[in-house]
Amino acid sequence: MENQPTRRNAVKKMLAAGAGIALAPVSGMASVMESEEKVAMKGNINHAVCRWTYGHLSLDELCTTAKTIGIKAIDLVGPKEWDVLKKHGLNSSMCNGAEINLVHGFNHTEYHTTLVKNYSEMIPAVAKAGFKNLICFSGNREGMDDETGLKNSAEGLKKIIGLAEKHGVVLQMELLNSRVDHKDYMCDRSAWGIELCKRLGSANFKLLFDIYHMQIDEGDIIRTIQNNHVYFGHYHTGGNPGRHEIDESQELYYPAIMKAIVATGFKGYVAQEFIPAAADKIASLRKAIQICDV
Template identity: 65%
Template sequence: MSTTFDRRTAIKGILAGTVTFGIPSDLLAFADSPKAFKLNLNTLKGKINHSVARWCFSDFDIETLCVEAKKIGITGIDLVGPNDWPILKKHNLVSTMCNGAELNLVDGFNDQKFHEQLIKNYTEMIPLVAKAGYKNLICFSGNKRGKTDEEGWNNCVLGLQKLIPIAEKHQVTLVMELLNSKIDHKDYQCDKTSWGVELAKRINSENFKLLYDIYHMQIDEGDVIRTIRENHKYIAHYHTGGVPGRNEIDETQELNYSTIMKAIAATGFTGFVGQEFIPKQKDKIASLKKAIEICDI
């Protein structure tokens, strides 16, 4: 992943509303080309529900991303907050993994000093998610900062259990993302599937699950397909990304995403798989189209 453009800085810019993106000239050329991609949603096989992470395509304004994503057959956008929900609704797309209640990726539920603000944020956001008709709201463990696993679990349970009754009432699922601590998110605590699953068992609610990021977990633990098969009941959402580098998920990287999608589908999963890779190719929409083709098993 580039050190000059990563998820943390992209989301910060989107949430802060400090950047206004125009339509890049290469996208306009793509749209005007007689070879422009016009795949109809009905041509997809339907075994996987497809979404795309907003931050990875922040070169495009949200309206443009919605238009192009829908042409490909994508039905949802990940990591979009309330300000952009009306645009998604305009295009009949779903906010598949809502955000906006978290503080950031490093200050999370594993530290009690953040609980007061987090509980306030999530208490306000959960009803908004439900009112909009959406189901998933992202959350993070935060960094260890010297905490043991047991301390992290205990603190997360203490904070999250105050929110679970609200989530259950509104039928919203709080989804904690698994992030690698080896390369991209040093010291992040929920960096292994086993850690997240243990937390889910302690919380013991269908309204708390995990976001299994395939890219991150390939880096920190590998054994992707077996892990999915054994822990799928704790997983609400998946993210993709080419390893190494979090770029295109094609033959330039090490994971066989078609086979991984078959394993996900075999578990009976009915949620979304979100494309969360940073395109290296000039034609970013073509890269997204190819990723959907790879995952359309």
């Protein structure tokens, strides 16, 4: 994984550039995308894709490609590029740009001043743009026990949850694995995140359930979704091991997982967040959408 793009590095680049990444145009891509016919979707899943996993495309190219595949939204796009999404008629399904990074989050009180300021500015901006979801992170443990992390996180989030409720914005804390990709990350189990949801007691705070990450750290994906879906506001995909394509090359069976999500009545977004390993990365994305469109 060391030589592959990572969420941590991607977030650093996006934050450094005001949530924008300078990308080179892909020769001939526009003509290829324009020739593709739109795929008819079944309408049970709202499909999205994470921008950072298709960094070889400009955002304009990714938007054009996404529309031909049946994707309605792009995840992890910051405010400086929301106008690009709107130009293409796509939603920003998971906004970012208020976080410090993935490791410095709400579980450490020393970051609360910065985080409260950032989110207090970003929440109204998300609402004004007509979007709904805004990502946040627990941060790393750094020797901290679970209870202290819960207490600190709840304390910090309570300072902004009222503002989120006022503007109709849902703060979504992502569940990340601490075993392989994000060593020491605190919100690495659904039970910890669910307890935080209960302490906040707000419909405007939910968990971003990353299927790939939770397969690594706890497994039992379908049962967890069935029993706790009320706390999950967004889903990410990824093949395990390796976070590559979600096809038969890996261990998760996404058609069954998607059917379980649909059965809960979920109306939010499922975003593809796998790192394509195949030479034809667009074909991988197209196939992933077909797999998940149950």
